[in-house]
Amino acid sequence: MKTALRLESMFARWGSVMSGFLVLATNLGISAVARADWPQFRGVSSNAVELNADLPIEFDGATGKNVAWKVSIPGRSVGGAIVVGNQVITTSSVGMDERRVRLHSYDVESGGQNWVQEFVARGRPYCHPTSANAAPTPTSDGSRVYTFYSSNDLACVDLEGNLIWYRSLTSDFVKAFNDTGMSSSPIVIEGVCIVQIECQGESFVAGINAENGTLLWKKDRPRKSNWSSPISYKNSEGKSVVVIHSGSDLVGLDPKTGESIWMKDISCSTVPSSLAFENRLYVPSRGLVAYDLSSSGEPSELWKSSRIGIDSSSPLVLKDRIYTIKGPAVYSGDIYTGEVKWQARVAEGSVWSSPIVAQDRMYLFAMDGKCSVTQLGDSEGVRLSLNELGEDVLGTPAIAGNAMYVRSVSSLWKIAK
Amino acid sequence: MAGHFWMFMPSWPFPATHYSELIMRITVCIAAMLSMACYAGIAEGNPVDRNAGVNQDIQALRSLEAGDESMVKGASAAARLRDASDCKLMDFLHAMKGAKPVGKNWLLGIANKRYLKEKGAVQSELGSFLADTSNDPEARYTVFSWLTEADTDLRMKLLPGFLDDPSPELRYAAVQQVLESTPEADRLKTLLSSARHPSQIVEIINRLDKAGVVIDQREHFGFLSEWKLIGPFDHVGGHNFEKAFPVEGDWQKGSRAPVYEGKAGEVKWIDHTTSHKEGLVDLASLYNKEKGCIVYGVTEFESPIAGPAEIRMGCINGNRVWVNGELVMSNEVYHSSMQIDQYIEPIVLVKGTNRILIKICQNEQKEGWAQDYQFQIRISDSTGLAITAK
Numbered sequence: 001m002k003t004a005l006r007l008e009s010m011f012a013r014w015g016s017v018m019s020g021f022l023v024l025a026t027n028l029g030i031s032a033v034a035r036a037d038w039p040q041f042r043g044v045s046s047n048a049v050e051l052n053a054d055l056p057i058e059f060d061g062a063t064g065k066n067v068a069w070k071v072s073i074p075g076r077s078v079g080g081a082i083v084v085g086n087q088v089i090t091t092s093s094v095g096m097d098e099r100r101v102r103l104h105s106y107d108v109e110s111g112g113q114n115w116v117q118e119f120v121a122r123g124r125p126y127c128h129p130t131s132a133n134a135a136p137t138p139t140s141d142g143s144r145v146y147t148f149y150s151s152n153d154l155a156c157v158d159l160e161g162n163l164i165w166y167r168s169l170t171s172d173f174v175k176a177f178n179d180t181g182m183s184s185s186p187i188v189i190e191g192v193c194i195v196q197i198e199c200q201g202e203s204f205v206a207g208i209n210a211e212n213g214t215l216l217w218k219k220d221r222p223r224k225s226n227w228s229s230p231i232s233y234k235n236s237e238g239k240s241v242v243v244i245h246s247g248s249d250l251v252g253l254d255p256k257t258g259e260s261i262w263m264k265d266i267s268c269s270t271v272p273s274s275l276a277f278e279n280r281l282y283v284p285s286r287g288l289v290a291y292d293l294s295s296s297g298e299p300s301e302l303w304k305s306s307r308i309g310i311d312s313s314s315p316l317v318l319k320d321r322i323y324t325i326k327g328p329a330v331y332s333g334d335i336y337t338g339e340v341k342w343q344a345r346v347a348e349g350s351v352w353s354s355p356i357v358a359q360d361r362m363y364l365f366a367m368d369g370k371c372s373v374t375q376l377g378d379s380e381g382v383r384l385s386l387n388e389l390g391e392d393v394l395g396t397p398a399i400a401g402n403a404m405y406v407r408s409v410s411s412l413w414k415i416a417k
Numbered sequence: 418m419a420g421h422f423w424m425f426m427p428s429w430p431f432p433a434t435h436y437s438e439l440i441m442r443i444t445v446c447i448a449a450m451l452s453m454a455c456y457a458g459i460a461e462g463n464p465v466d467r468n469a470g471v472n473q474d475i476q477a478l479r480s481l482e483a484g485d486e487s488m489v490k491g492a493s494a495a496a497r498l499r500d501a502s503d504c505k506l507m508d509f510l511h512a513m514k515g516a517k518p519v520g521k522n523w524l525l526g527i528a529n530k531r532y533l534k535e536k537g538a539v540q541s542e543l544g545s546f547l548a549d550t551s552n553d554p555e556a557r558y559t560v561f562s563w564l565t566e567a568d569t570d571l572r573m574k575l576l577p578g579f580l581d582d583p584s585p586e587l588r589y590a591a592v593q594q595v596l597e598s599t600p601e602a603d604r605l606k607t608l609l610s611s612a613r614h615p616s617q618i619v620e621i622i623n624r625l626d627k628a629g630v631v632i633d634q635r636e637h638f639g640f641l642s643e644w645k646l647i648g649p650f651d652h653v654g655g656h657n658f659e660k661a662f663p664v665e666g667d668w669q670k671g672s673r674a675p676v677y678e679g680k681a682g683e684v685k686w687i688d689h690t691t692s693h694k695e696g697l698v699d700l701a702s703l704y705n706k707e708k709g710c711i712v713y714g715v716t717e718f719e720s721p722i723a724g725p726a727e728i729r730m731g732c733i734n735g736n737r738v739w740v741n742g743e744l745v746m747s748n749e750v751y752h753s754s755m756q757i758d759q760y761i762e763p764i765v766l767v768k769g770t771n772r773i774l775i776k777i778c779q780n781e782q783k784e785g786w787a788q789d790y791q792f793q794i795r796i797s798d799s800t801g802l803a804i805t806a807k
Contacts (some may be wrong), residue, residue, distance in 0.1 A: 033473050074566065095558070096589040096614060117529050118562075119522045126754060155526065162499050164524030165492045168519050171483035179754035200750045213488040225753065 014021050037083040037400035041137035041185035042354060046231045047277045048316050050399040053358035056417045057373050059335075061389035068403065068414040069111030073104060077351070078133035079185065081407045084140045084159065087114060088405045090412055091147055093133035097125045101133055103147040105161060106412060109398065114162030123151035123170025127181025130367075132409070135183035135228075137395065140194075141210065146193050150182045154195060156213060165213035169203070172215070173308075175201035178225055185229040189240050190217060192255045192388070196244050198226035198270075205230070205244055207258050216257030226270040233276035235296045243281065245274055250283055252299070262298040272277060272354070273314040273321075280335065282322055284310045286329035290322075290338060305338035314354040314396075318376060323362065325351055330362065330374060330381055344381035346372040352394040358404070365393040389413060468503045475504070475512045476529075482521035491523050499526055501746050507542055508529040510560065513553040523557060528556075532563055540564070541609030547575075554584035561587060580611040585800065592617050602628040609637070613801040615757035631696075639755065639795045639803025640696020641716055642775070644689045645673075649704050651680040652778050657711060658749050666712045668774045670744045673715070680710055693793075695731075695757060700777060701790035709781040716773050718796055719807040723768040726804055731759040732792040735778035740764045741771055751780045752787040758801065766796070766804070 011218060016215035042048040059066035075094025082089050086109065088333040092102045099121045105114040125133045127150055138147040148154045152169035170176055178199035186195045193208040203223045221244075230244045231254065241261055242253040252261040268274075269284035276282075281291040281299055286305035291299035309326025316323050321341065323335045328347040333340050349366035356363050361376045361384065371391035375382045391408035398405045401414035474494035481487040499506065509528040511519045546552055546558045561579075565572035572594075579591035592612045600608065602625060609621045609632065622632045637643060652664050667673050676683045691698050700712050720726075728738060728745060733755035738746035746762045779790045796804045 095562075096586050099586070100562075115530070115533060117526060118519075118559070119525060120523065122518050126756065126759070128754070147684075153522075155522075157526075162530055163495055163523065165488060165495070166519070166522045166526055167488060168483065168522070171519055177750070177753075179750075179756070179759065200753045201748075212492040214485040242661075385491065 001005060016185075017414070025116075033296070035272070037085075037145050038398035039082055039084060039142065039404075040187055041080055041229055041273070042275075042314060042316070042396060043356075043399070045277060046273070046275055046295045046314075048221075048314075048354060048356040048399075049318055049395065050356075050358050054402045054417070055358040055361070055363065055399070055404050055406075056415060058385045059371075059387045059415045061369070061387075061413070062392065065416055066417055068416040070398050070413045071106060071111050071409055074410050075100070075102070075134070077134040077407055078130075078132045078183070078354070079135050079137040079407065080395035081098070081137055081142055081405045082145075082413060083108065083398050083405060084142065084145065087159065087300060087413070088400075088408045088412065089138055089140070089145055089196070091134040091138055091149070093121075093125065097121075097194045098127075098133040099125050099151075101125075101147075101149045101151065101153055103138060103145065103155070103157065103161075105159075107401070108405075108414070111412070111414060117147075117155065117157055117161050117163065119155060119166060121149060121151035121153050122168035123149075123153060124177040124179060125151045126179040131181040131183065133181070135181055137185040139186050141189050144210070146186055146188055146210070149194060152176060152180075152182075152197060154186070154193070154208065154213070156193075156210065157345035167208065167213045169195065169197065169206070173204065175178075175200045176204065176363050177201050179340055180225065181299045183227045187230050187232060187242070189232045189242065189255045192230075194230045194231050194242055194255060195227070196221070198222065198224065198246055200225060200395075204330045205253070205258070207255060216256070219253070219258045219260075224248070224270070224354075228270060229273040231274055231276050233281070233293055236294060237296045239296070243274055243276060245283055245285075246270065248381065250274075250285075258396055269310065271312045273312070275315050275317065277317045280317075282315050283316070284324075288315065288322065288324060288333065288338065303338035305333060305340070307340045308333045308338060309343070312352050314397040316357060316359065318357050321376070323355065323357075323376070325364065327351075328366075330355070330364065332376065332381060342380050344374065344383070346374045346381065348372070350388065354396040354407045356399060356401055356404070361396060363404065365389075365397065365406070367392055367394055369370070369393045371406075399409060435781075437485060468501070471498065471501050471504045472509075474498050474501075475508060475524070478519045478523040479512055479516035481523055482517050487519065491520075495523055495527060495642070499530070506535045506539055507546065510556045511552070513556040514551075516553070521553070522772060523573055525555075528559070536563070550583055554586065554647075558585050558586040558590075559607065561590070574621050580608075583701075583800075585613060588612075588800075589614050589617065596620060602630050606630065615801075619757075635692070635694050635696050636805075637803065638696065639797065639805055640691075641718065641794045642691045642696060644698060644714045644716050645686045646689075646698075646700075646703065646712055646714045647677060647679075647686045648685055648700075649680045649684065649707045649710030650712070651709070652711045653707075653709040653781065655679075655735075655778075655780050658737075662711070662713070665739075665774065665776070668713075668715055668772070669739070671772075676790055680707075688739050696793040697791050698793070699791045700779070703790060704790070706788065708779055711776060711778050712790075714775045714792075716775065718766075718771040718773055720766040720768055720796070720804065721772050721807050722804065723766060725799070726764050726766045727761055727797050727799060727801075728764045728773075728794065729758040729761045729797055729801070730792060730794045731757050732777065733789045734794065735780070735790070736760075737775040737776040738762075738794070741767065751778075752782060752784075752789070755789070755791070757793065758795075763799075764796075 056066035075092040087105045103117045136148045155166040156164040184196040198203045203221040206218040249262040257346045272284040274283045279294045288308040289304045290302040310324040313325035331343045349368045371387045373385045395407040406413040477494040576591045576594045579587040
């Protein structure tokens with residue numbers, strides 16, 4: 001197994017080199033499709049790890065130490081930023097009741113604004129004061145960006161910000177809302193934009209044609225609040241499977257049709273999202289449950305651990321460890337057995353965003369904008385620094401190159417040496 | 418038209434009374450009026466003298482609603498309009514007037530990009546568009562944002578003129594600006610008559626209270642306070658949200674029996690008057706924290722006017738509302754937050770007695786945060802200003 005891991009790590013490095021060529025090609029105008037460095041919530045594979053990124057261990061919002069640039073953005077956002085080619089893209093909601101929902105593009109080098117799109121929320125914009133209408137992280141397939149809001153307004157623009165299509169899913173399904181706010185981030189897979197709208201009203205997951213916004217399929221879901229996001233993986237036959245979970249089930253869906261491929265009756269956490277990585281599926285459920293994805297059929301349970309703590313943050317895998325966050329602590333669990341190898345108190349304050357890893361260092365933002373940087377070792381986690389931005393952070397940062405892009409509630413930051 | 422228009426004209430090196438300025442202002446006014454007359458054609462669906470395809474596409478976007486058919490139409494029209502050379506930013510802004518809400522967002526999406534290209538040439542036109550209160554309120558607020566996000570001075574200068582603006586967003590921004598300036602009590606009292614957003618109204622009343630000026634919040638909002646209530650009826654399993662218990666039928670026929678068969682035997686009407694400042698009727702305390710149940714409430718609203726109005730409800734439980742026999746509100750949602758004016762629906766009032774029936778449903782969730790069972794209701798005009806019963 002360890003040999004396999006080394007090989008995977010090698011392929012990951014090759015992937016990074018190839019990605020570099022792709023960026024070069026894009027910069028030379030060879031391709032109209034930009035490389036999507038961090039195209040969605042938690043990055044390409046939903047495993048928020050960049051093995052080669054060299055990020056600063058220390059940074060400071062007040063002094064500007066290792067802050068390459070910062071731009072203030074009117075309104076609020078609790079979603080993360082994404083990076084597509086030379087653009088860092090983020091959302092905001094602004095004005096009366098946060099009814100104006102926006103999508104902003106900034107230049108990764110300078111922080112200068114490329115373009116901004118805006119719509120008026122046609123769904124209900126209300127949410128808890130700590131959240132925002134701009135809660136979901138946008139997503140990109142490398143040529144277009146799909147932006148979604150708690151009010152169920154969904155829009156697609158090209159990389160110049162031109163409107164391709166707009167859809168008000170609340171206009172389609174008027175009882176689909178949660179006045180506490182919703183935050184599930186969409187994904188785009190094989191030309192289908194997947195949105196998970198689970199609430200006390202009309203609750204569903206839907207596949208939207210990424211080309212023109214038409215509804216390909218819609219599947220009813222339990223009528224209970226759920227803030228987790230869909231993920232995807234390829235099964236042993238090379239077919240894509242979308243995974244969603246709720247307080248009462250875990251489901252694998254065909255992204256093209258919405259047909260259920262497999263389903264498990266299991267009570268999952270309704271804030272963190274699952275992770276599918278290297279033939280394993282990790283699901284937050286009274287701790288963590290791991291499934292084997294190596295066959296094309298129903299995933300079989302590998303292990304279950306109530307000792308691996310997990311709250312709002314989604315898990316990530318680095319080498320042979322799964323990392324989760326509960327309270328102020330990071331948990332390091334063995335991916336083969338679920339055994340907790342160590343846990344360490346790293347955060348100060350409540351945490352809503354998910355951790356990211358650059359090389360072998362974990363960056364974790366507490367809500368008050370304090371970011372702990374922790375060296376992840378085999379037998380312990382050592383906090384290397386605690387860095388203050390001075391603004392609330394609820395979204396998960398993005399990594400591209402040797403920079404981290406942090407969406408605080410009111411600003412966008414580039415953290416780099 | 419409001420007076421802001423002049424702010425967007427070039428600065429003149431002459432005194433205000435100089436003849437050349439007067440002539441120039443008149444010329445610009447005439448040009449603006451001609452321009453508006455031209456755009457009126459688009460807003461009302463009459464093609465103006467330009468490429469017929471462009472007009473058709475703009476009209477197509479204006480009419481877009483929910484559903485896949487709209488998506489297909491919208492995507493193709495938007496693709497053609499994005500780069501069309503024979504239409505301009507102002508075409509899209511004017512077209513928003515009278516457009517469907519979904520269609521407006523398509524127009525807005527194109528306008529946003531057009532603005533980046535054309536903004537240097539259209540500042541004056543945008544100024545007159547903003548000042549004209551007959552334009553679409555959302556389009557006007559968009560223009561306001563464009564013009565002022567990078568110009569704080571202009572924002573400060575313009576906002577006081579929007580305190581009584583028909584655009585809810587502009588009015589909200591204007592009230593917010595005054596609130597941020599920590600006004601004295603007299604100013605707050607005036608501001609209260611302008612404010613429509615519940616959060617701002619509550620803020621003003623609280624600040625006035627601290628300044629020793631007491632405002633009856635319940636009366637200001639116009640919450641309905643006198644109710645006849647009956648229940649609990651069965652709602653175990655959440656199955657009876659749509660079931661018409663006999664109370665409903667009787668009330669629609671203009672009668673009500675003194676006793677009905679409830680969840681656990683006979684139930685009778687009780688009179689309840691709320692004195693809560695937010696008009697809250699706390700059914701949990703009135704019905705012994707019953708779960709899996711339904712309570713009906715009836716009241717009569719003596720309207721001083723006939724015509725369109727709005728019923729505005731805050732409720733953390735499943736709810737249905739009938740006004741004069743017509744079902745006007747139905748929300749099968751439980752414990753998903755609650756606030757003043759959470760649900761707003763249009764109604765038509767008759768002058769005199771309007772009969773209101775509500776059905777409030779409690780589910781059986783056990784969590785501590787899922788025990789509330791309460792509602793608040795008021796009647797207002799389309800801006801949110803309370804219509805007070807005779």
